[in-house]
Amino acid sequence: MNEIKNIPLKKIYPNPDQPRKYFDPEAMDALTASIERYGVLSPITVREAGDGKYELISGERRYRAAYKAGLKVIPCIIIDAPHSDCAILSLLENLQREDLSFLEIAESYKYLVKDKGYTSYDLSRRVGDRPYDVKERIRLMKLDPIVRKYIRSFGLTERQAAALVKLRDHTRQLEAVQQICENSLSESDSIDYINGLISAGSEPKIHINRIKDIKLLRNTLNNAVGLIRRSGIDAELTETAKDGCQEFLIIVRN
Numbered sequence: 001m002n003e004i005k006n007i008p009l010k011k012i013y014p015n016p017d018q019p020r021k022y023f024d025p026e027a028m029d030a031l032t033a034s035i036e037r038y039g040v041l042s043p044i045t046v047r048e049a050g051d052g053k054y055e056l057i058s059g060e061r062r063y064r065a066a067y068k069a070g071l072k073v074i075p076c077i078i079i080d081a082p083h084s085d086c087a088i089l090s091l092l093e094n095l096q097r098e099d100l101s102f103l104e105i106a107e108s109y110k111y112l113v114k115d116k117g118y119t120s121y122d123l124s125r126r127v128g129d130r131p132y133d134v135k136e137r138i139r140l141m142k143l144d145p146i147v148r149k150y151i152r153s154f155g156l157t158e159r160q161a162a163a164l165v166k167l168r169d170h171t172r173q174l175e176a177v178q179q180i181c182e183n184s185l186s187e188s189d190s191i192d193y194i195n196g197l198i199s200a201g202s203e204p205k206i207h208i209n210r211i212k213d214i215k216l217l218r219n220t221l222n223n224a225v226g227l228i229r230r231s232g233i234d235a236e237l238t239e240t241a242k243d244g245c246q247e248f249l250i251i252v253r254n
Contacts, residue, residue, distance in 0.1 A: 004043050006073040009066060012046055012054045015086055023061060031065040040066055043075040047086065057081070057090050087112060088126055102158040103148055106137040113138060136162065144170040147177045154181040156190075163194040172197065175223060183216045214246060221248055228252065 044059025056063055057079065066074045081089055091100075091108045100108075112118045113134075120138075124131040140161055143151070147170070151161050160180065167173045176197060180190045193216075221237055228235040234253040239246060 004075050004077055007046065007054060007076045008073050009063070009071060011052060012044075012056055012063065012074070012076075013049075014060060014063070015056045015090055023064065028061065028065060028068075031061060032068045035062070035065050035071065036069040040071070040074050043077045045079060045089075046076045047079055047081045054078070055086060057086055087116060088118075092127060101152065102137065102161070103140060103152060106140040109134055110138045110141045139165050142168075144173050147173045150174075150177045150181055156180065157187050159187055160190045163191045166194060166198055179216055179219055182219065185216075217248070221250065225250060 040062050042059070042062065044062050045057040046054040047057055049055040054076070063074065079089075087108070091105075091112070109123060112123055113120065118126075120131045120134045123129075124134050127134075129137075140148075140158075142165055143161065147164060148161075150156070151164075156177075164173050164177055167176055176194055179185070180193065185193060218239065225235050225237045236251050238249045238251070240249070241247075
């Protein structure tokens with residue numbers, strides 16, 4: 001069953017349940033260049049789909065790069081599996097290769113539970129994750145899509161993402177992730193900042209002890225003044241440097 005066979009690329013079609021949704025352009029260019037020079041060193045996994053066609057189970061990055069590199073055939077391992085198992089097999093293969101981001105894993109978990117009928121317990125047994133962790137990762141899909149894009153682009157951690165989920169309003173999620181990314185907040189600082197937003201209702205608890213915290217305070221005050229203006233009240237924020245400190249003044253006109 002593990003025999004490697006060279007199969008024409010035109011006979012292989014992508015797996016619609018592929019867990020990987022984002023392909024970094026620079027990484028794909030590097031992989032394409034490598035395949036152009038050395039070929040595909042690690043076979044992809046496919047299943048027979050009838051009529052001489054094959055469905056891709058794992059290895060979509062290599063599959064795409066091989067096409068881009070102009071290859072006609074690609075080494076494959078053919079496995080005997082029904083289409084209904086392809087989604088879980090693709091996820092397992094990528095998990096074993098540590099080839100997915102936590103957001104891609106979360107999206108796959110949600111798809112398998114919601115669309116394929118797995119329970120959190122069943123899925124946890126298949127992938128080796130605890131049922132609690134499966135549920136917590138599925139919760140990450142409550143993040144606004146734009147927030148998820150920030151998380152991916154700025155390389156935020158899973159703990160930072162889990163903290164952002166606590167902000168149920170998508171507008172607050174977006175404002176918070178922008179502050180975290182713009183000010184390069186660490187994991188612990190991000191969690192403290194978000195917890196401050198939750199406990200204060202709208203105002204974060206900020207410890208002013210670093211330059212980045214001054215910038216964070218400035219952005220937070222600007223956001224507050226923006227909310228006041230959008231409510232129809234005339235307000236402005238001024239900032240003055242004096243005696244080794246920064247003075248912020250919010251003026252609200254009657």
